[in-house]
Amino acid sequence: MPKELTVVTGTVGQDSHVIGSKILSRVLKEEGFKVVELGSLTPPEEFIKVAQETAADAILISSLYGMAELDLAGFKDKCIESGLGDVLLYLGGNLAVGRHAIKEDEQKFKAMGFDRVYPPEVDLKVAIADLKNDLKAKGKT
Amino acid sequence: MGSVRLFIDFGSTFTKVVAIDLDKVKIISRAQVTSTVEEDITIGLKEALEKIDAEVNINHSPKREALACSSAAGGLRIVSTGFVPELTSEAATRAALGAGAKIVGRYSYELTNQEVAEIEEIAPDIILLSGGTDGGDKKVIIHNAHMLLHSDLAGTHIVVAGNKAAYDEIGKIAEASGKYFKFTNNVMPEIGVLDIEPCNKEIREIYINNIIEAKGIAKAKALVKDIIMPTPSAVLSAAKLLAEGFNGDEGLGELVIVDVGGATTDVHSVAKGNPASGAVILRGLPEPYVKRTVEGDLGVRYSLSTLLQYLKMREVPLSPNFERVVEGLSSTERVPETEEEYLAEKILASIAVEIATERHAGKIEPVYGPAGEMFVQYGKDLTRVNHVIGTGGPIVFSSNPRDILEHALFREESRHILRPKSPKFYVDEQYILYAAGLLAQTNPKSALAIMKKYLKQV
Numbered sequence: 001m002p003k004e005l006t007v008v009t010g011t012v013g014q015d016s017h018v019i020g021s022k023i024l025s026r027v028l029k030e031e032g033f034k035v036v037e038l039g040s041l042t043p044p045e046e047f048i049k050v051a052q053e054t055a056a057d058a059i060l061i062s063s064l065y066g067m068a069e070l071d072l073a074g075f076k077d078k079c080i081e082s083g084l085g086d087v088l089l090y091l092g093g094n095l096a097v098g099r100h101a102i103k104e105d106e107q108k109f110k111a112m113g114f115d116r117v118y119p120p121e122v123d124l125k126v127a128i129a130d131l132k133n134d135l136k137a138k139g140k141t
Numbered sequence: 142m143g144s145v146r147l148f149i150d151f152g153s154t155f156t157k158v159v160a161i162d163l164d165k166v167k168i169i170s171r172a173q174v175t176s177t178v179e180e181d182i183t184i185g186l187k188e189a190l191e192k193i194d195a196e197v198n199i200n201h202s203p204k205r206e207a208l209a210c211s212s213a214a215g216g217l218r219i220v221s222t223g224f225v226p227e228l229t230s231e232a233a234t235r236a237a238l239g240a241g242a243k244i245v246g247r248y249s250y251e252l253t254n255q256e257v258a259e260i261e262e263i264a265p266d267i268i269l270l271s272g273g274t275d276g277g278d279k280k281v282i283i284h285n286a287h288m289l290l291h292s293d294l295a296g297t298h299i300v301v302a303g304n305k306a307a308y309d310e311i312g313k314i315a316e317a318s319g320k321y322f323k324f325t326n327n328v329m330p331e332i333g334v335l336d337i338e339p340c341n342k343e344i345r346e347i348y349i350n351n352i353i354e355a356k357g358i359a360k361a362k363a364l365v366k367d368i369i370m371p372t373p374s375a376v377l378s379a380a381k382l383l384a385e386g387f388n389g390d391e392g393l394g395e396l397v398i399v400d401v402g403g404a405t406t407d408v409h410s411v412a413k414g415n416p417a418s419g420a421v422i423l424r425g426l427p428e429p430y431v432k433r434t435v436e437g438d439l440g441v442r443y444s445l446s447t448l449l450q451y452l453k454m455r456e457v458p459l460s461p462n463f464e465r466v467v468e469g470l471s472s473t474e475r476v477p478e479t480e481e482e483y484l485a486e487k488i489l490a491s492i493a494v495e496i497a498t499e500r501h502a503g504k505i506e507p508v509y510g511p512a513g514e515m516f517v518q519y520g521k522d523l524t525r526v527n528h529v530i531g532t533g534g535p536i537v538f539s540s541n542p543r544d545i546l547e548h549a550l551f552r553e554e555s556r557h558i559l560r561p562k563s564p565k566f567y568v569d570e571q572y573i574l575y576a577a578g579l580l581a582q583t584n585p586k587s588a589l590a591i592m593k594k595y596l597k598q599v
Binding site: 045048049052067070073074078080081082083084085 | 224225227228229272273274276277278279280304329331332333422424425508509517
């Protein structure tokens with residue numbers, strides 16, 4: 001029997017725009033994932049602790065208020081130190097203040113250790129297909 | 142003279158002794174002789190004690206009550222290892238510095254054969270093995286334990302302060318290796334939490350029980366009661382007492398001590414360092430309330446090339462003779478004699494204070510969010526610290542120590558560096574900080590009184 005895949009979701013930092021994360025969680029559940037929902041206003045450290053505790057395979061972070069770079073500075077390093085170096089990191093939302101191209105965000109956050117970076121209007125089916133592929137590539141399905 | 146106590150500092154160049162009358166809160170005699178640790182530490186110590194005897198009549202019991210600290214024979218030399226540089230590796234380094242150590246190597250991630258060969262070459266007194274939060278990564282610390290415990294490091298003590306989930310396995314490796322090892326609490330039990338005190342304590346115990354023996358410093362026990370800590374540790378403990386006060390005797394409040402030496406410039410701060418305003422977000426590892434940083438490239442004798450570089454970069458006006466004069470000073474390892482040499486020494490000490498405090502103090506940077514401009518702070522905000530104390534030869538013997546210490550001030554042109562804005566300045570004229578730190582272990586009330594009396598405001 002294949003292992004049940006566990007993912008952690010939530011919005012990071014002081015962000016309370018939780019609708020996107022809730023919809024994402026619901027779709028993930030429909031797709032058969034075990035979803036640990038942290039909801040809004042989640043400190044970065046909490047994502048890590050919960051991922052450790054639940055032996056999560058991926059962390060999917062939402063941020064709509066433009067402060068993601070600040071909230072997630074050093075996040076990958078913290079994951080590595082916590083034994084989560086192999087856990088997939090996904091990020092989506094309004095990742096910086098003002099008008100800017102998603103390409104810029106993607107570059108910036110991938111350099112910070114995120115595996116996938118999405119704009120707020122992404123089709124969740126696309127993101128979940130990516131997630132399945134990425135997990136497969138890691139031999140986790 | 143029943144209330145007279147002797148305090149000794151075994152340094153690498155000098156052995157210093159000071160005799161203090163605790164009842165009268167008075168320094169009654171002091172002596173400084175060339176260190177003889179290479180040959181036999183007791184030779185120099187006897188000489189210093191004879192000098193004191195010649196000045197004042199001390200009967201034998203205070204001698205036996207004498208306490209000593211030491212930075213001789215290289216000080217307490219520690220290599221710190223961890224996993225991620227900004228996380229456990231930094232936490233381990235801070236733990237070692239807080240225990241009064243000299244960091245002789247610092248490593249992150251899996252140790253390579255090349256790095257282990259380097260560590261063997263360094264032959265440190267202690268290796269601090271950290272890595273992983275509790276329940277976090279185990280691979281790196283276990284790998285590093287394997288590498289170290291199978292290495293040729295016969296005299297080195299290994300202190301394990303990492304992911305506790307790896308301890309059973311490391312214990313097995315350690316047992317098979319027959320090396321000295323000690324397990325203590327994880328320096329970073331979870332992300333965002335530092336727990337360095339137990340590790341500090343372990344290091345100090347190894348120092349007292351083993352290392353001073355190995356370095357021949359323990360021989361002095363024939364003449365003094367105890368050698369209780371590395372010198373920087375004594376200074377840190379004095380700093381804390383001076384800031385906090387004791388039992389109703391008020392301390393000064395938050396403070397910074399700058400110690401300019403030939404090989405390093407040390408900065409100690411006793412301050413919470415919280416942001417001065419609510420609109421500032423703190424980032425990075427939590428800062429220890431009593432923090433020590435050691436700048437190995439800012440000694441006024443052994444780091445001339447770095448100091449010269451900084452002087453040029455910052456366009457400090459120098460006389461055409463400057464380089465020749467400082468090279469003369471450093472090649473002979475002596476104290477300045479001519480006016481020209483005093484001036485050169487003052488310029489070197491000033492730039493050392495400037496750079497060392499820049500590195501020690503926290504930094505702030507603006508970020509732009511939906512609510513407009515906000516600030517992020519890394520490290521300690523020292524802007525509201527009201528006391529800056531200078532020690533170390535170049536400051537103590539300067540004709541104008543305040544000029545040197547003013548280089549520790551906040552500056553408009555580098556507003557992002559959070560140094561003290563309007564502190565009072567003091568000089569440790571009589572070199573009593575180490576003595577006060579030693580005395581603080583048994584008699585904090587007197588130690589505080591001595592510091593308040595002898596630190597001179599300038």
